[in-house]
Amino acid sequence: MLERLRQSGYKPDAASAGAVAETCSAVRADLLPARLRTRPPHFRAVAEAVAVAGHADPDILALLADVPESLVRTVLAGLRADGLLDGVEPERLRRTLFCDLPADVLRRQHARAARLLNDAGRPPVDIAPHLMALRTANEPWMRATLRAAARDTTDHPTAIRYLEHALAADPDDIATLVDYAHSISDRAPYLAHELLWTALDRATTVRDRAVLATELAWLAPATPRAASAAPVLGTALAELTGVLGPHPTGPDRDLHARSEAARLAAVWARPPAVLDAPVPAGDTRAERDLLALRSFSDMLAGRSAVTASDRARAALSESGSLGWQHALATFVLAMADEVDAAKSGFDRVLATAGDAGWTQALTRMLRALVLAEAGDVPAAVADAQTAVDAVENVDTARVVLATSLYRAGKTATAMRLLPDRDINVPVLGNPLALMLRASLAETDGDYAHALELSTRCGSMLAEMGVENPLIAPWWVNAARLHALAGDNRAAMAVADRYADVAERWGSASARGLALLAAGAVESDTEVMAEAVDLLAGTPAEWHCTHAELALGEALLRLEDRGGARRWFRSAADRATRCGYRGVAAHVRSRLIAAGGRVRQASDGRGGGNVLSGSERRIAALAAAGATNREIAARLRVTVRTVETHLTSVYRKLGVPGRMALRTDSEPKD
Structure with missing residues (x-):
């Protein structure tokens, strides 16, 4: 062993520890056959049983090696004393001991090990590797074990391989197909969609149709085609309720809750006008998934920030891995001004999302929007770029990146990213794209076109049933642009309408925007100052910057140059601190126009700005x-x-x- 280590050139330090352990394991395994030739035959039988079983439990090894358990313990003690057991990986043992063994003989060994482990009640993850060594999992218990192991393992690719092996043995098994489609849905939603539709065509029972329609609808956020499952799911749910009754129990309660959640997932961008179903207690994962989507629907409809955030927190109490539905619940917290809690929630989702796929992309998109609003533009741009890279052909990710880049002052790059066609996540993409184009039109001095785009954004959201005042606050710009055009009646109508909407949602940032719109329409600087004060106490840095800018402009029109300079300077400092470079440059120009001087910008090492x-x-x-x-x-x-x-x-x-x-x-x- 020492000679092998010297030849490899490893040094006795921490950096070489892993390689040294690997070399030691290899040497022990290489020594084993020679040592076994000097021992009685039952030593080799026990060693082979260890290699096949992958562990050293005497009771299982006794059955597998056909050696009395007392003798097995003696052999294990001898192998350990020789240093030939501990620290040697089972796979290395298999390669060493079975290098000349015919493949069919080794498969029979694995089949016997699988049966013994199953009969002994060992965990499915211990049995599954033996089943994977077989040509086919041709018995129902084998497929059930592979499904259970796929659910229990923490390694996602391994779970997929287990399910593929089970599905190859019985392509018509609904339970395996659903588990497999669910496992690939994040990275291959279109393939999952096709598999589920095909199975749905063959399904004959009410329960199977409900399960398959539920999984199809669950794919809707990741693939727009899955939204077509909504009518099918409605029919399947009605049939299921007829069989189970209105208050199912046990596993049927979970199926009913997941089906209700899928109903919301299928129309996730269009909140139902009335949610008359009872609110679940959140006792199971299916019910917590339903709460996540209920909270998002509540948020989109602007019903109540308190209620929506309470349901979001209940959904996020899930202790297992989190999915895209939890990213939506986390976004609800941010819309209720609970940005720090939202950041923590996003971190939890990303910790289990993997480095690609729909959950990764959606979570990064939502977090980018939150960070850009909360004043961390560099992090927002990084998240949005990661979302673009995580999935192909998701225009919404490019819109979010364009929005973040615009706030970073990179207008030309942002414009090149905006797609011309309809966007596949309409509740996020289309309104954001229109808001961005409206801002660019206003920057160019085309106020009429800016008003047209803002109004179109409002119409689009209304058509989708979205009333939350913060999703895309087109109404603030529309009220101000109507007033600038001299149409005070239209301006007041918009401001009054959304004052009620903001009050119903109830967050401080929404109420601050409502005050800003009212103050701008009425040219009331006291109301605008109240809006600034309210927004300054929220994480809404972007909106607060624009509120300070608007207040400065209003004071300048009243020839209060000192007051204007105060708010221009505050807006410039806030914009610089947050990374809103384009806005910062514009505000500094307005500060100069008001007779002020521009302070030198921080270099990033001088202070809290x-x-x-x-x-x-x-x-x-x-x-x-x-x-x-x-x-x-x-x-x-x-x-x-x-x-x-x-x-x-x-x-x-x-x-x-x-x-x-x-x-x-x-x-x-």
Whole structure:
């Protein structure tokens, strides 16, 4: 062993530890056949049983090797004493001991091991590797074991291989097909869609039709074609209710809850006008999935931020892996001004989403929108770009990237990204694209076209049943542009209508925008100042920047140049801090027009102006002496999120650690 290590050139340090362990394992395995030739035959029988079974449980090895259990224990002790058992991987043992064994003999060994392990009640993940060594899983218990192992394993590619092996043995098995379609739906939604439709055509029972229609509808956010399953699901649900009754119990309760969730998933961008179904308690994963989609529907319809966020938090109490539905629930928290909690939720979803696929893309898109609004534009651009890279042909991801780049001041690049055709996630993509085009038209001085685009955005959202005032706040721009055009009646109608909508949703940012619209229409600087004060206490940095800019413009029109300069300067500082470079440049020009002077911009090492809102809050608490765990509890985020933000704070401020924050985290004059 030492000679092998010397020949390999490994050094006795931590960097070589893994390679040294691998070499030692290989040497032990290579020595085993020679050692076994000097021992009685039952030694080899036990060693082969260990290689096949993949573990050293004496009771199972005794059955597999056909050796008394007491003798098995003696053999295991001898192998351990020789250093030939511990630290040697079963796969390496198999290659060493069975190199000359015919394949069919080895398969019979695996089949026997699988039966023994199954009869002994071992976990499916212990049995599945033996079943994978067989040509086919031709018995029902084998396929059931593979399905169970696929659910239990934490390795997604392995789960898919287990299900493919089971499906190859019985392509018509509905349970296996559903599990397989579910496992590939995130990365291959169109293939999952085709498999489920084909199976639905062959389904003969009410339960099978309900299960297949449910899974089809669940694919709707990832593939628009799956939305066509909504009528089929409606029929299947009606049939299922006729069989199960209105209040099913046990596994049927979960099926009913998942079917109701799928009904919302199929029309996820169009909230139902009335949700008359009872709100689930959230006791099971299916019910928590339903709560996630109920919260998103509530948010889109603008029903109540408190109710929607309560349901979102209940959905996010899920302790297992999170999916795209949880990303939607997390976005609800952000729309209710709970941005720090939303960031923590997004982190949890991404932790189990993998590096590609629909869940990754949707989560990154939603987080990019939240970060761009909350004043962390570089992170928003990075998330949006990752979303574009994660999936093919998702125009919404490009719209989100364009929106983030526009806020970063990269207007030309943003314009090139906007698609000309209809977008496949309409509730996000189409309104955002129209809002962005309206902003660009207003920047070019084409106020009539900007108003037309804003109004079209409002009509599109109304057609979809979306009334949340924050999804795409076209109405703020429309009210202001109507007033600029001299149409005060139209301006007041829009402002009054959405004042009621904002009050119903109830978040501070929505109410602040309503005050801003009313103040702009009435040229009431006191109301606009109230809007600024309200928005400044929320994470809505983008809207607050524009509110300060609008207030400065209103004061300048009243020839209050000092007041205008104050708000222009505040808007410029906020825009610079958040990375809104285009807005910052525009506001600085307005500051000069009001007779002010432009302060030199920070280089990123001089103070808190470069910190995002979340970073400033965490830095302030850390400077006051709070521990990471205390900060996490207060802001309702994870400790990992606090650590990540503090690392960013130290880098931006150029300080070595939290002890330096007391003096360095405050903006310098």
